[in-house]
Each structure stands twice: as C-alpha cells, then as structure tokens.
Amino acid sequence: METARQKLNEYIKSQLTDHRVEIAIEKVDRKEFIPSDQKDYAYMDVPLPIGCSQTISQPSLVAWMTEQLELKENDTILEVGTGSGYQAALLAELAKEVVTIERIPELSQRAERILTKLGYTNVTAMTGDGSKGYPAKAPYDAVIVTAAGQNIPQLLIDQLAEGGRLIIPIGGPIAQEIIKGIKREGKLTTQRLLPVRFVPLIEE
Numbered sequence: 001m002e003t004a005r006q007k008l009n010e011y012i013k014s015q016l017t018d019h020r021v022e023i024a025i026e027k028v029d030r031k032e033f034i035p036s037d038q039k040d041y042a043y044m045d046v047p048l049p050i051g052c053s054q055t056i057s058q059p060s061l062v063a064w065m066t067e068q069l070e071l072k073e074n075d076t077i078l079e080v081g082t083g084s085g086y087q088a089a090l091l092a093e094l095a096k097e098v099v100t101i102e103r104i105p106e107l108s109q110r111a112e113r114i115l116t117k118l119g120y121t122n123v124t125a126m127t128g129d130g131s132k133g134y135p136a137k138a139p140y141d142a143v144i145v146t147a148a149g150q151n152i153p154q155l156l157i158d159q160l161a162e163g164g165r166l167i168i169p170i171g172g173p174i175a176q177e178i179i180k181g182i183k184r185e186g187k188l189t190t191q192r193l194l195p196v197r198f199v200p201l202i203e204e
C-alpha cells in the first residue's frame with residue numbers, strides 16, 4: 001500500500017518538470033524538520049507551525065519555488081528565512097553550497113542541528129537579518145526568500161550573480177505574490193508568478 005509520504009511525493013512530483021527537484025523531494029523527509037507535536041501531519045500538503053509563531057510552508061509550494069530557482073550542481077545559494085531547515089535541505093541536494101539565514105536564534109539552531117544530524121556539510125546556517133544578505137559568500141547564483149517583504153531588498157539584488165535567479169514573496173500581511181527576478185547586465189528583470197501567503201520578512 002502507498003504510504004502517506006509516497007502519496008504526497010507523487011502529488012508534488014506531478015506538478016514539477018525538473019527531474020533533479022523530483023529526486024530531492026523523494027530524498028528529503030519533511031518529517032525530520034517538523035516539531036514532535038506536529039509530526040502526524042508531516043505528509044499533508046499544508047503549512048505547519050514550527051514554534052516561535054513561524055511556519056514551514058506547504059511542501060508543494062516549497063518544491064515549486066525550488067524549481068523556479070533553476071538550480072545547477074555548481075550553484076551557490078542564499079536562503080533568507082531558514083525556519084525548519086526543510087527548504088535548505090532541498091537546496092543542499094541540488095547545489096554546491098547553501099547559506100541560510102534565520103533571525104530567530106532558536107529556529108536557526110534547531111535547523112542547524114537537524115541538518116548536521118542528516119549529514120549535510122554544504123549548508124551554513126547563520127542567525128541574523130537575512131534581508132541584508134551575506135556578502136562574504138556573494139555573489140549567489142540563486143537567492144530565495146521564504147518570508148514576505150514589502151519590496152525586494154536592494155542588498156539581495158546586489159549579491160546576486162549575473163544571470164542569477166531570485167524568488168521572493170512580495171506584498172502586505174494578507175495578500176502577496178511570488179516574484180521571480182533574473183539579473184542581467186546588473187539589473188533585475190522581474191515577473192509575477194503566483195498569489196501566496198507567507199509570514200512577514202522582518203527587516204531590522
């Protein structure tokens with residue numbers, strides 16, 4: 001019989017086209033990143049609370065955003081909003097190096113513990129304000145923001161490589177849209193992709 005995990009993965013994969021992302025979805029077990037009181041719901045396609053008033057996004061959306069980054073094996077990626085660490089693990093499967101920043105120390109440390117336990121050696125988990133990026137490892141081939149901002153932080157555009165892709169939900173507390181940007185000749189060209197609802201990006 002098909003398990004809940006297999007069923008969820010089949011559903012997610014039916015919406016993807018990038019085979020590498022499909023493999024990463026199969027490989028990374030979302031349950032590992034879910035707090036113990038929520039584990040029963042790990043394989044439902046819904047966002048879940050992860051403590052500190054934050055949430056892990058719906059897995060089909062995480063997968064779809066990952067696909068939009070058009071990742072290649074040698075890419076260096078910046079994630080803003082580590083949260084549970086699930087998205088970071090998917091990125092680590094698909095790229096060479098991942099820097100992930102979370103402003104809440106408790107979440108950042110928990111995610112780092114889980115990622116280390118699972119054997120990821122290509123993820124650097126940092127605590128701080130990710131809206132300022134992390135210039136030390138820039139430029140990034142891809143930048144993904146998993147909290148919603150009012151606009152695209154300029155420092156993140158600055159730290160994107162030529163040809164780099166940026167995915168970010170933009171909007172107010174109720175309604176937001178996923179925006180995809182590509183940097184060409186130093187300028188970001190953007191397109192609106194999908195209406196969504198994320199927790200806010202807090203700029204300090």
Ligand code: SAH
Pocket residue numbers: 054055056057080081082083084085086087088101102103104107128129130131146147199200201202203204
């Ligand atoms: N990608 C996560 C889900 C993130 S939820 C996962 O896979 O589980 C969004 C996270 O962004 C929250 O944990 C929130 O604390 C964090 N956040 C909000 N503003 C931030 C900022 N300026 N810098 C870093 N993290 C931020």
